[in-house]
Amino acid sequence: MTLEAMTVSPRDAEKYEEKEFGFWLYLMSDAVIFALLFATYLVMVGNTAGGPTGKELFSLERAAAETLVLLLSSTTFGFAAVALSAGDRSKVLMWLAITVLLGACFIFLEIGEFCGMIQEGAGPERSGFLSAFFTLVGTHGLHVSVGLLWICVMIGQVFFKGLTAPVASRLMRLGLFWHFLDIIWVVIFSVVYLPGVL
Amino acid sequence: MDASSGIPIERTARPYLIGIVLALILTAIPFWLVYDGALPRETLLMVIATFAVVQIFVHLRFFLHIDFSTTPRENLIALAFAAVLICIMVGGSLWIMFDLYHRMMV
Numbered sequence A: 001m002t003l004e005a006m007t008v009s010p011r012d013a014e015k016y017e018e019k020e021f022g023f024w025l026y027l028m029s030d031a032v033i034f035a036l037l038f039a040t041y042l043v044m045v046g047n048t049a050g051g052p053t054g055k056e057l058f059s060l061e062r063a064a065a066e067t068l069v070l071l072l073s074s075t076t077f078g079f080a081a082v083a084l085s086a087g088d089r090s091k092v093l094m095w096l097a098i099t100v101l102l103g104a105c106f107i108f109l110e111i112g113e114f115c116g117m118i119q120e121g122a123g124p125e126r127s128g129f130l131s132a133f134f135t136l137v138g139t140h141g142l143h144v145s146v147g148l149l150w151i152c153v154m155i156g157q158v159f160f161k162g163l164t165a166p167v168a169s170r171l172m173r174l175g176l177f178w179h180f181l182d183i184i185w186v187v188i189f190s191v192v193y194l195p196g197v198l
Numbered sequence B: 001m002d003a004s005s006g007i008p009i010e011r012t013a014r015p016y017l018i019g020i021v022l023a024l025i026l027t028a029i030p031f032w033l034v035y036d037g038a039l040p041r042e043t044l045l046m047v048i049a050t051f052a053v054v055q056i057f058v059h060l061r062f063f064l065h066i067d068f069s070t071t072p073r074e075n076l077i078a079l080a081f082a083a084v085l086i087c088i089m090v091g092g093s094l095w096i097m098f099d100l101y102h103r104m105m106v
Helices: A010-044 A060-086 A087-118 A128-161 A163-198 B014-036 B040-060 B075-106
Strands: none
Touching: A010 A128, A010 A163, A010 B075, A060 A087, A060 A163, A060 B014, A087 A128, A128 A163, A163 B014, A163 B040, B014 B040
């Protein structure tokens, strides 16, 4: 059934709108947390304590690959939202599964990057710069991981419960979360990686 | 926002397609400029910052569907408030910390 054809009582409709507003407030407060982590990073970026700098550690190719998979995953989530509005359950499942795969690629690339740095002796304990780097990029990675878990839960709900109004409402909030993480990543590559390799 | 169900309805994938094309262009240019390295450092930093800000607006418009006519007013107010808070906190922190840094160096 398409979203338009769905009958939702006015009370439920109001409830979904309130939930979306509440979730939006959460996203804004999360943006403030990230903004402060960015401020911390910018203050700490020069404090390498004689250790490696961003120029030696960051890979432009890896950052570009991470950006590409995350941007694509945002788009495929959008396709899932369109399929949801059209009431096409199998397409919703397909696009959500593709989104999970792309998100998992991102996490795989990031974990590879972190492990490589730690093995080179450039872990978070090496310098103030690296502490700030791991905190900032790690917090984003943690958000993406939670997002992946949430998408998997929603795949289960779409599969077992179908495209009901509560499920659709949850998927829309998940979409806000997923697209929001993309914006944070844009700031990460513009503040951390690109200036880092200069 | 659809008035009857409280759940936004997305009829076409068009905004996402426009969004991904713009985002890829706005990402590829700064990455290529940094890879190329022909521009002076200061100019490059300004270019990266400008492209980032433009890309944030592209994401807000085409992925998060922020719109002055359909997005509820309270969502826009929350967004504007968060933006002001972020400017004060990030700008203020950097101002204080770098001022302190310069005074300590003297």
